[in-house]
Amino acid sequence: MDRILIAALPDSIGKEVLLKGWVHRIRQLGGINFVVLRDRTGTVQTVFRKSEDLAGLRNEMVVEVKGEVVSEPRAPGGIEVHVNSCTLTGDVYYGASIPLEISNQRSFDRAELGSVLDHRPLSLRNQKVQAIFRIQSELIWAFREFLNRKGFTEIFTPKIVASGTEGGAELFKVEYFDRTAYLAQSPQFYKQIMVGVFERVFEVGHVYRAEKHDTSRHLNEYLSLDYEMGFINDEQDVIALEIDLLKYMFSHTKKACQAELELWGTQVPEFETIPQIALKDALQLLEEKCGKRVKSKTDLDPEGEMLICQYFKKETGTELVYITHYPTSKRPVYTMPDEKNPELTRSFDLLFKGLEVTTGSQRIHDYAMLVKNMEKSGLNPEDFDFYLQVFKYGMPPHGGLAIGAERLTKQLLNLPNIRMASLFPRDRTRITP
Amino acid sequence: MDRILIAALPDSIGKEVLLKGWVHRIRQLGGINFVVLRDRTGTVQTVFRKSEDLAGLRNEMVVEVKGEVVSEPRAPGGIEVHVNSCTLTGDVYYGASIPLEISNQRSFDRAELGSVLDHRPLSLRNQKVQAIFRIQSELIWAFREFLNRKGFTEIFTPKIVASGTEGGAELFKVEYFDRTAYLAQSPQFYKQIMVGVFERVFEVGHVYRAEKHDTSRHLNEYLSLDYEMGFINDEQDVIALEIDLLKYMFSHTKKACQAELELWGTQVPEFETIPQIALKDALQLLEEKCGKRVKSKTDLDPEGEMLICQYFKKETGTELVYITHYPTSKRPVYTMPDEKNPELTRSFDLLFKGLEVTTGSQRIHDYAMLVKNMEKSGLNPEDFDFYLQVFKYGMPPHGGLAIGAERLTKQLLNLPNIRMASLFPRDRTRITP
Numbered sequence: 001m002d003r004i005l006i007a008a009l010p011d012s013i014g015k016e017v018l019l020k021g022w023v024h025r026i027r028q029l030g031g032i033n034f035v036v037l038r039d040r041t042g043t044v045q046t047v048f049r050k051s052e053d054l055a056g057l058r059n060e061m062v063v064e065v066k067g068e069v070v071s072e073p074r075a076p077g078g079i080e081v082h083v084n085s086c087t088l089t090g091d092v093y094y095g096a097s098i099p100l101e102i103s104n105q106r107s108f109d110r111a112e113l114g115s116v117l118d119h120r121p122l123s124l125r126n127q128k129v130q131a132i133f134r135i136q137s138e139l140i141w142a143f144r145e146f147l148n149r150k151g152f153t154e155i156f157t158p159k160i161v162a163s164g165t166e167g168g169a170e171l172f173k174v175e176y177f178d179r180t181a182y183l184a185q186s187p188q189f190y191k192q193i194m195v196g197v198f199e200r201v202f203e204v205g206h207v208y209r210a211e212k213h214d215t216s217r218h219l220n221e222y223l224s225l226d227y228e229m230g231f232i233n234d235e236q237d238v239i240a241l242e243i244d245l246l247k248y249m250f251s252h253t254k255k256a257c258q259a260e261l262e263l264w265g266t267q268v269p270e271f272e273t274i275p276q277i278a279l280k281d282a283l284q285l286l287e288e289k290c291g292k293r294v295k296s297k298t299d300l301d302p303e304g305e306m307l308i309c310q311y312f313k314k315e316t317g318t319e320l321v322y323i324t325h326y327p328t329s330k331r332p333v334y335t336m337p338d339e340k341n342p343e344l345t346r347s348f349d350l351l352f353k354g355l356e357v358t359t360g361s362q363r364i365h366d367y368a369m370l371v372k373n374m375e376k377s378g379l380n381p382e383d384f385d386f387y388l389q390v391f392k393y394g395m396p397p398h399g400g401l402a403i404g405a406e407r408l409t410k411q412l413l414n415l416p417n418i419r420m421a422s423l424f425p426r427d428r429t430r431i432t433p
Numbered sequence: 434m435d436r437i438l439i440a441a442l443p444d445s446i447g448k449e450v451l452l453k454g455w456v457h458r459i460r461q462l463g464g465i466n467f468v469v470l471r472d473r474t475g476t477v478q479t480v481f482r483k484s485e486d487l488a489g490l491r492n493e494m495v496v497e498v499k500g501e502v503v504s505e506p507r508a509p510g511g512i513e514v515h516v517n518s519c520t521l522t523g524d525v526y527y528g529a530s531i532p533l534e535i536s537n538q539r540s541f542d543r544a545e546l547g548s549v550l551d552h553r554p555l556s557l558r559n560q561k562v563q564a565i566f567r568i569q570s571e572l573i574w575a576f577r578e579f580l581n582r583k584g585f586t587e588i589f590t591p592k593i594v595a596s597g598t599e600g601g602a603e604l605f606k607v608e609y610f611d612r613t614a615y616l617a618q619s620p621q622f623y624k625q626i627m628v629g630v631f632e633r634v635f636e637v638g639h640v641y642r643a644e645k646h647d648t649s650r651h652l653n654e655y656l657s658l659d660y661e662m663g664f665i666n667d668e669q670d671v672i673a674l675e676i677d678l679l680k681y682m683f684s685h686t687k688k689a690c691q692a693e694l695e696l697w698g699t700q701v702p703e704f705e706t707i708p709q710i711a712l713k714d715a716l717q718l719l720e721e722k723c724g725k726r727v728k729s730k731t732d733l734d735p736e737g738e739m740l741i742c743q744y745f746k747k748e749t750g751t752e753l754v755y756i757t758h759y760p761t762s763k764r765p766v767y768t769m770p771d772e773k774n775p776e777l778t779r780s781f782d783l784l785f786k787g788l789e790v791t792t793g794s795q796r797i798h799d800y801a802m803l804v805k806n807m808e809k810s811g812l813n814p815e816d817f818d819f820y821l822q823v824f825k826y827g828m829p830p831h832g833g834l835a836i837g838a839e840r841l842t843k844q845l846l847n848l849p850n851i852r853m854a855s856l857f858p859r860d861r862t863r864i865t866p
Contacts, residue, residue, distance in 0.1 A: 003664065020664050022827055040584070040632040060827040093800040093825040121823035124630045133630075137587045151473070154570045156838075158857045159592070159639055160605075160616075160654050162865045172593075173608040174616065177645070181864050183593075183607065190857060193866070197557045197566075199473040206592055206638070212610070223589050231436065231453045367526040386866040390554035392526040394455055394493040405589075424591045424623060431595045431614050433626070433819040 001066070007041035009079055012069045019044070019065045019081065020089075022125070023057055025103040035083075036103070037065060043127075045072075046081040053086065059098055060125070062090025102126040113417055120424060120433045131260035132421060135253055136409045140204055142252035143225050143403075146245050152227060153198040157190035159183055159206060163383065170210045172220075183208035186402060188334070189387045191228040192363060195398045196390050202227040204405075214428050216417040217302075217355060219406060221426040228400030235336070235346040235362040238399040239322060242350070242358065243274050246320070253412075264413045269319050274350070275312055276322040282308055298327045306354035324348045333377045334370065336362035336399070346399070352411040360401025367391035434499070440474035442512050445502045452477070452498045452514065453522075455558070456490055458536040468516075469536070470498060476560075478505075479514040486519065492531055493558070495523025535559040546850055553857060553866045564693035565854060568686055569842045573637055575685035576658050576836075579678050585660060586631040590623035592616055592639060596816065603643045605653075616641035619835060621767070622820045624661040625796060628831045629823050635660040637838075647861050649850040650735075650788060652839060654859040661833030668769070668779040668795040671832040672755060675783070675791065676707050679753070686845075697846045702752050707783070708745055709755040715741055731760045739787035757781045766810045767803065769795035769832070779832070785844045793834025800824035 001018040009017070021039035028034070033048040035057065046065060048054055057063075067083040100115065101107040102125050116123040123129055144154065161184045164171045172183040187203050194201040207224045232238060250268035254261065261267060277285070282300065286292040290307040300308065300323065312321045325344045328337055336346040347361035364370045370391055371381045381388060409421040419425040424433055434451040442450070454472035461467070466481040468490065479498055481487055490496075500516040533548065534540040535558050549556040556562055577587065593607060594617045605616040620636050627634040640657045665671060683701035687694065694700060710718070715733065719725040723740040733741065733756065745754045758777045761770055771777040780794035797803045803824055804814045814821060842854040852858040857866060 020829065040586075062827045062829045090798055090827045090829050091800070092827045098826075119822070121626045121629060122826050124626070125826070130630060133588070134586065140589075141581070141587065148574070153473075153567065154573065155566070155856060156573075156639070156656050158654055158859055158864075160641070160859050160864055175606040175608075176864060177643070177861060179864075189866075193554045193557070194856070196554060197563060206589070208593070210610070221591055221593050365523055367524070389552070389866065393531075393555050393558070394495045394523045394525045396453065396495045396523050423588060423627070426591055426593050428610060431591075431593055431609060431612075433622075433822065 005041045006037070006039050006044045009044060009069050009081070010077075013071050013079070014069065016066060016068050016084070017081070019046075019067070021063070021065075023059055023061045023063060025059065026054060026057055028054070037063070037081075038103075038125075038127075044077065044079060044081060045075045046083050048083045048086070053083070056088075057086075058092050059103065060094075060122075061088060061092050063088055098122070100126075113419060117419060117425065117430065118433075124423065128263050129420075131257070131263045132409060132413060132415070133423060134260050135257045135413065136405060136421065138253045138256040139249050139408060139412075140223075140225065140405060141256075142249040143245065144202065144204065145252070146248040147200075147202045147227055150200065150241070152200040152202045152229070153194075155187075155191065155194050155198075155201045155203050156205065157184075157187045157194075157203060159208070162386070172208050172210045185209055186224060187226050188332075191226055191400060192334075192387075192395075192398070193390045195228050195230040195400075196393065196395055199230040199396070200227070201229075212428060216419075217407070217410075219418055219422055219425055219427060222407075222422070223405035225403040225405050225408075226400065228398060230396040230398040232362065232397055232399050234397075235324075235348060235360070235399050238360050238362065238401055239274075239276070239348060242360070242401060242403075246274075247271070266413055268412065269352075271318050271320065274320045274322055275316055275318060276324050276348070277308070277312075278325040279323050279327070280325065282323055285311065298330050302354075305351050305356060309351050309354040319353050321351050322348050323351060331361065333373050333379060334363050336364050337373075348401075352408065353414070355407060355411050357407045357411060358401050358403045360399065362397070362399035365391065365395040365397050438474045439470065439472045439477045442477055442502050442514070443510075446504050446512070447502065449499060449501050449517070450514070452479075452500070454496070454498075456492055456494045456496060459487060459490055459492065461487070470496070470514075471536075471558075471560075477510065477512060477514060478508045479516050481516050481519070486516070489521075490519075491525050492536065493527075493555075494521060494525050496521055531555070533559075546852060550852060550858065550863065551866075557856065561696050562853075564690070564696045565842060565846060565848070566856060567693050568690045568846065569838060569854065571686045571689040572682050572841060572845075573656075573658065573838060574689075575682040576678065577635065577637065578685070579681040580633075580635045580660055583633065583674070585633040585635045585662070586627075588620075588624065588627050588631075588634045588636050589638065590617075590620045590627075590636060592641070595819070605641050605643045618642055619657060620659050621765075624659055624833060625767075625820075625828075625831070626823045628661050628663040628833075629826060629828055632663040632829070633660070645861060649852075650840070650843075652851055652855055652858055652860060655840075655855070656838035658836040658838050658841075659833065661831060663829040663831040665795065665830055665832050667830075668757075668781060668793070668832050671793050671795065671834055672707075672709070672781060675793070675834060675836075679707075680704070699846055701845065702785075704751050704753065707753045707755055708749055708751060709757050709781070710741075711758040712756050712760070713758065715756055718744065731763050735787075738784050738789060742784050742787040752786050754784050755781050756784060764794065766807050766812060767796050769797050770806075781834075783834075785841065786847070788840060788844050790840045790844060791834050791836045793832065795830070795832035798824065798828040798830050 003020045004017045021037045024038035025036040035046045064087045066085045067081040072080045160181050174181040203226045254268045283294045326347045331345045331347050338344040349356045350358035374381045406421040410418045436453045437450045454470045457471035458469040468479045497520045499518045500514040505513045607614045636659045687701045716727045759780045764778045768778040782789045783791035807814045839854040843851050
């Protein structure tokens with residue numbers, strides 16, 4: 001007999017089927033012996049004839065169950081399986097009690113995040129946790145699908161690099177045979193090189209930041225969704241594409257993960273466009289409309305990001321807003337200055353529910369201009385030899401951006417901590433599991 | 434006027450168009466001023482009215498050209514563009530002469546690989562080199578598409594890890610704040626954990642091997658195409674899925690990259706199935722049919738891999754062959770032993786034109802059995818605490834494999850060196866560009 005998946009059971013009422021999966025929950029109620037079975041498509045209530053048949057069964061055991069599919073209005077989903085036989089194929093070894101009650105959502109929700117992460121092989125089996133990563137996987141799927149249709153080529157660039165892209169700070173060192181290498185902070189240089197080859201490229205890959213802070217918004221290894229495109233007019237082309245991209249990613253995820261979004265009691269944002277505000281105006285708005293005393297004139301702090309988003313949510317109904325025209329001093333050396341005001345750049349961040357989820361800009365494409373900009377910033381162009389090489393061979397006006405996949409997931413699902421949006425998060429103190 | 438891509442020109446004969454791209458080649462022939470223009474979709478011959486108009490034009494400059502599309506049987510592709518105006522948008526700075534003649538294939542093919550890699554931003558623009566990575570990108574696209582349709586979930590697992598998966602050798606060390614971490618050699622442990630969650634998972638990601646050898650088959654950072662599946666009968670389920678997967682990847686690439694495959698003068702393999710031979714029988718066959726003196730009884734050397742493939746090519750017409758039943762001593766500790774002969778394992782390699790492109794097996798899924806196997810191999814189970822954790826919570830029979838993306842590309846295109854199949858290869862001495 002071939003295995004049937006739980007999601008396909010409604011088509012098999014009255015038939016005998018073979019199920020394979022995990023013992024999700026066991027309970028005896030009013031003399032009836034219920035075992036909820038779980039596979040990758042969901043859960044189903046099974047009924048064992050005799051209470052002796054439950055002897056030895058424990059949560060998370062892997063079993064094969066043969067039984068008859070029965071319509072039962074009182075069962076969750078309106079279906080249950082009356083068990084004829086049950087075989088153990090994957091035993092458990094967790095001692096007297098399981099460390100996390102993954103099938104009891106109320107109990108699971110009370111567990112400390114540290115414990116949830118320590119027991120990751122188990123906690124990932126919780127259905128709400130599973131939902132996070134199904135949603136993340138669909139968001140990324142849609143990211144690639146949209147860009148592929150727009151003529152972008154997927155690239156895979158090295159994560160072992162000889163120097164930093166942002167000036168050298170916050171790099172993890174790698175012992176690379178007899179020399180020191182670093183883990184890439186971003187694929188920036190490489191995706192620009194690839195604009196010279198394929199014009200439009202994207203990459204989904206890990207990047208690394210040796211930042212010491214321990215916050216709910218930072219990971220030391222995270223998944224960066226990058227694209228870079230040539231032959232643009234300016235950064236507005238990069239923004240326009242992202243707006244269409246996000247619409248596609250959200251609508252795809254809405255279709256693919258309806259049940260998962262419901263589990264988290266959330267909906268994807270729906271919007272026609274995304275408003276933009278220059279950083280200077282945003283700071284002014286914070287002082288005038290939100291009653292915030294602004295300390296820095298060159299950046300938003302986390303509270304400022306939150307207040308700006310609340311303001312736009314109230315005024316325009318959208319949970320997304322672009323902050324544009326960051327000052328030159330706050331942006332990497334390769335960022336295109338604004339020709340009208342060279343103290344500012346053709347750059348932007350995208351805030352989503354109060355958190356930056358994207359950073360992007362038009363880049364400098366002229367060799368001489370880039371060298372001059374490096375010198376102005378106190379950098380030695382000779383240190384960037386291999387990067388500068390590409391600008392010797394003719395580069396079109398271009399720009400791009402990076403979306404933090406875990407941040408996007410966190411904000412979409414209103415997760416309190418970004419670690420919840422990483423299968424196996426890496427932070428200041430955690431490198432296992 | 435909107436930009437038109439070169440590939441779309443045949444639909445615009447008689448019209449004025451705007452092209453954007455690179456100066457691919459300049460030549461004056463019989464008083465006519467030809468400039469071949471290149472964009473991401475191909476090349477087209479343009480004709481400038483006066484030789485003075487060519488003044489200052491150099492290879493790889495980025496230009497915008499307006500002109501009329503004309504049918505011209507003598508032009509490559511039967512089309513040329515008669516130029517009305519040409520604007521420079523991306524200057525070049527490479528001095529007196531360009532270091533690699535990327536538009537002259539004969540000259541390019543004579544360049545040393547070292548020089549090709551040193552000038553990667555330039556050499557990647559060569560059309561045959563571009564073709565390698567378009568093909569690789571489509572192979573990977575098809576890998577994901579096929580597995581997605583088969584119910585696999587995409588995962589992203591950490592590359593910063595606390596210990597090795599294969600016993601500890603050949604790991605790159607990372608300075609991780611105040612401790613030592615390592616770069617992942619494979620996602621093995623993590624994809625097994627994820628079988629406990631989603632049953633069927635795949636990952637496309639970098640892995641790292643600190644191997645010192647400098648060969649045409651090894652990279653220190655490479656792209657691993659992994660899948661892992663639960664509820665299998667044995668390793669034959671893993672093999673059967675790969676056969677269908679490879680058929681899909683090859684037929685997709687044949688459709689998507691016909692021109693690119695032609696550039697390399699090659700075709701994708703077409704086959705009904707892939708033959709299998711146990712390692713012991715393969716070694717015997719080498720001695721008896723190929724006249725090879727076999728030194729090792731537990732493995733094939735590169736010459737042996739080549740001869741076996743030649744033998745099967747001659748006998749069955751296929752360029753692919755599985756070698757199965759490697760001895761326990763040669764396989765990682767998590768490999769399922771063959772119950773009929775515990776000295777052998779339920780493992781396999783796939784050879785493609787004489788090179789191993791896949792390694793896979795059924796894995797041990799029982800905690801007690803895995804601990805015993807570790808002890809037998811001289812490993813301390815306590816060192817694998819976090820890995821062993823997953824087997825305490827009920828694991829189904831499962832198995833999986835990893836395909837080396839660069840090796841697959843290399844063998845498909847008959848490339849002499851694997852570095853040619855990596856955008857920015859990392860080897861013993863190379864970490865730039």
